[in-house]
Amino acid sequence: MFTLVASLLILQFLKLQWMRSQLPPGPVPLPIIGNLWLLDFKLRRETLTKLTSIYGNIYTVWMGQTPVVILNGYKAVKEGIITHSEETSGRPLTPFYRDMMGEKGIFLTSGHTWKQQRRFGMTVIRSLGLGKNNLERQIQTEAHHLLDIFANTKGKPFDPRTFIVHAIANIICAVVFGHRFSSEDESFSKLIKAIYFVIYFQATIWGRMYDAFPWLMHHFPGPHQEVFAFNDFMHNLVMNEVHAHEREKAGDPQDLIDFYLAQIEKTKDDPTSTFNKDNMVQTVVDLLLGGTETTSTTLLWALLYMVKYPEIQERVQREIEAALEPSHLISYEDRKKLPYTNAVIHETLRYSNITSVGVPRQCMRNTTLMGFHIKKGTLLLPNLHSVVYDAEHWETPWKFNPNHFLDLDGNFVNKEAFLPFSAGHRVCLGEQMARVELFIFFTNLLRAFTFQLPEGVKEINMEYILGAILQPHPYKLRAIPR
Numbered sequence: 001m002f003t004l005v006a007s008l009l010i011l012q013f014l015k016l017q018w019m020r021s022q023l024p025p026g027p028v029p030l031p032i033i034g035n036l037w038l039l040d041f042k043l044r045r046e047t048l049t050k051l052t053s054i055y056g057n058i059y060t061v062w063m064g065q066t067p068v069v070i071l072n073g074y075k076a077v078k079e080g081i082i083t084h085s086e087e088t089s090g091r092p093l094t095p096f097y098r099d100m101m102g103e104k105g106i107f108l109t110s111g112h113t114w115k116q117q118r119r120f121g122m123t124v125i126r127s128l129g130l131g132k133n134n135l136e137r138q139i140q141t142e143a144h145h146l147l148d149i150f151a152n153t154k155g156k157p158f159d160p161r162t163f164i165v166h167a168i169a170n171i172i173c174a175v176v177f178g179h180r181f182s183s184e185d186e187s188f189s190k191l192i193k194a195i196y197f198v199i200y201f202q203a204t205i206w207g208r209m210y211d212a213f214p215w216l217m218h219h220f221p222g223p224h225q226e227v228f229a230f231n232d233f234m235h236n237l238v239m240n241e242v243h244a245h246e247r248e249k250a251g252d253p254q255d256l257i258d259f260y261l262a263q264i265e266k267t268k269d270d271p272t273s274t275f276n277k278d279n280m281v282q283t284v285v286d287l288l289l290g291g292t293e294t295t296s297t298t299l300l301w302a303l304l305y306m307v308k309y310p311e312i313q314e315r316v317q318r319e320i321e322a323a324l325e326p327s328h329l330i331s332y333e334d335r336k337k338l339p340y341t342n343a344v345i346h347e348t349l350r351y352s353n354i355t356s357v358g359v360p361r362q363c364m365r366n367t368t369l370m371g372f373h374i375k376k377g378t379l380l381l382p383n384l385h386s387v388v389y390d391a392e393h394w395e396t397p398w399k400f401n402p403n404h405f406l407d408l409d410g411n412f413v414n415k416e417a418f419l420p421f422s423a424g425h426r427v428c429l430g431e432q433m434a435r436v437e438l439f440i441f442f443t444n445l446l447r448a449f450t451f452q453l454p455e456g457v458k459e460i461n462m463e464y465i466l467g468a469i470l471q472p473h474p475y476k477l478r479a480i481p482r
Contacts, residue, residue, distance in 0.1 A: 023067055024372045026060035027051065034062025042203070044466070045357050045385040048072065052386065058370040064212065068360065068379045071369070072386040074393055074417040080369055081361070081382045085424030089114075090362030092379050095214035096202050096224070100231050105282030106429060107290065110362065113274045117283055120275070121429055124259045128175060129432075136332060138174045139437050142167045143330075143444045150449060150479040157454035157476040160303060164441075165192055165296045171437060172291035172430075176284045177241050178255035187237060194230035195292050201227045203467040231285075238284045242277065256284065287430070293469050294354060295434045301352035302345065302442055304472050305400055306451050308460050312402065313451065316341050317482070320447045330443050332436045338443065339412035343405035345438050349420040350388045351400045354470045358384035358422060384419055393417035449479040 027035050039047055039061065048070060051059060057076040060067050071080045080088055090110040093103065103109050106117045129135040146167045150160070169192055170180040181188035201207045201224065210217040210224050217224055245257045253259045260280045267273035306313040323337040324330065335342045361380040368374065389397040393415065394404055407413050421428035428434070445451075453460065454476050464470035 022373075022375070023060040023378075024058045024069055024370075025055050026062075026070075027055075029062035029067075032064065034064045034066070036062075036064060039063075042208075042466070043357055043381070045383070048357060048383055049386065058372060066379060068381050069369070069372075069374060071380060071382045074387045074390045074419075076370055077382045077384070077387050077419070078423075080380060081422065081424040081426065084367050084369065085426075087365055087367040088361045088363055088380055088382075089425040090364045091426070092360050092362045094202065094211050096207055096210045099214060099218060100198075100228060101282060101285070104279050105286045107286040110364065112272070113279070116274045117279055118429060120260075120263060121256075121283060121287070124256050125175065125430070125433060127253075127259070128255070135171075135175065135433065136436060136440070138180075139171055139440050140329060140331075142170050142180070143441050145170075146441065147444055147448050150445070151481060153479055155478050155480050157478055159474055159476050161296075161300060161474065164299050165292065167441070168296040168299070168437065169195070169288075169292045171433075172288055174255070175291075175433075176238075176256040176287055178245075178258070190230075190233060191237060191288070192292070194234045195289055197227050197230045198234070199289060199293050199469060200467045234285050234288065235281055238281045238288075239277075241284075242280065256287070290428070291430050291433070294430075295437050297354050297469050297471050298349060298352060298434075298438060299441055300472055301354070302348045302438070303445070303451055303477060304460065304462070304475060305344075305348060305351070306446070307453055307477055308462065309400060310452075312344060312400075313446065316344055316446050317450070320443060324447070326447075330440055330447070332439055334443065335412075335439050339406060339410060340402060341443055341446070342412050342439070343402040345442055346405045346418065347400060347402045349438075350394075350404065350418060352464075352470070353385050353388050353420060355420070355468075356385060356466075356470050358382050359426075361426065382422070384422060387417050387419050390417055445479075448482060450482055452478045452480060454478060 027038055029035050030037070043061075043063075049072075051061070051070070052072045057072045058069065059072075060069050062068070071077045091108055091114070093108055097108055101108055103113065106114065106121055109117060125135075146163060149163050166183050166188075169188075173188075174180050181191075183189075202211070204223070206223045242257055242261070245261060253262055257280070260275070260283070263275045264277070264280070267275050306316075319338055319340045324334060328334075358381065361382065363374055363376050363378045363380065365376045366373070369380075374380070388394070391397055394417065395401070396404075405412055405415065405418075421431040421434070457476075461473045461475070463473065465473060
């Protein structure tokens with residue numbers, strides 16, 4: 001028996017060495033576990049940075065039996081996701097997400113389905129933002145709800161997380177459902193909880209065990225079963241909203257579900273159409289997942305940085321006071337009058353880098369990256385952290401420095417290595433909406449309040465909590481009315 005096991009391990013090791021010769025260099029993988037032991041069983045950006053110093057800007061790590069080609073630094077990532085955007089536009093499905101969501105919607109699909117669903121989603125979001133700026137008005141409304149909630153704390157210490165998450169979630173709910181929820185609504189509270197669990201589960205040990213042994217875990221009790229229940233709740237909530245829209249049959253489309261129902265009817269005789277209720281429900285779920293935690297987490301980091309760097313907070317407030325009247329309704333267009341404030345928001349996105357290393361891609365056909373031949377089906381990880389911290393493009397990458405986005409005259413400047421939303425065909429669908437949300441919320445909050453630590457608190461924990469999105473540790477602050 002021992003001889004048989006040893007022989008199988010040796011054969012597996014030799015097979016891995018042959019496969020390695022077809023890929024960019026990297027650490028030697030072991031049978032079964034690959035490089036997982038070296039990675040501490042997770043893709044941490046610090047580990048990937050160390051490996052870059054050994055193997056260069058393109059190398060291979062083995063997640064068990066699966067090779068993943070890592071792209072590091074602006075040059076390599078640009079070649080992978082911009083220059084060869086079409087070839088690298090696939091999205092690999094982990095067993096957990098495959099069993100929970102399947103190949104439906106936008107985020108986890110590839111090829112024809114993804115192209116149709118994404119193009120439609122972008123068109124709808126653009127349509128909702130045009131005309132009378134409906135989307136921007138909704139963002140302004142939620143920002144003022146949040147100001148009222150912060151004002152009611154009367155300068156006492158509080159944790160801002162729940163309030164911010166509710167405000168941002170209500171914006172995406174308005175986009176997809178056509179209405180906001182009361183913070184007391186039980187379904188809304190459960191939706192927020194469901195979004196959190198689905199996003200963060202895969203980064204836990206249970207999530208990694210599910211991906212390693214899906215056939216076994218699927219039949220065993222554990223936290224993963226609770227996540228599946230939350231996912232079912234989200235899908236049922238969306239389907240109930242769809243049924244309500246079908247009963248009401250509004251004239252002009254007012255939200256994504258209206259637009260989607262019209263699209264299903266319009267394309268019902270097209271055999272190439274992927275517009276159906278399954279894809280509609282998953283697309284709505286994708287937007288709820290993608291449009292809630294990312295923006296709210298970035299805002300939480302922004303407020304934490306303002307508490308950490310009061311001199312930056314004060315400079316933002318001076319600029320807002322000088323450029324805008326107190327009664328002025330803040331719009332996204334005002335960013336042109338507020339270059340420093342805009343720079344602080346961009347630096348928050350760069351420095352917090354909440355998506356960590358980014359989301360894996362899959363090669364849709366054979367291609368060549370950085371001189372290496374990459375076969376169709378190979379998994380790629382464009383390490384976005386290595387781009388927004390690339391020392392060749394940022395003067396002080398490891399320091400929170402708004403001057404990264406300002407010229408010598410104090411004018412705002414865009415940077416080519418600013419890719420927190422990724423780039424190319426798989427660029428974040430909600431990038432423009434997130435930019436508007438962050439600007440309007442942040443500028444309103446800084447105009448209305450000065451943020452400080454609770455009395456007696458001296459230390460600020462700037463470390464992140466590792467997950468699919470990098471959160472700050474829970475904190476309390478005081479919102480002092482100005």
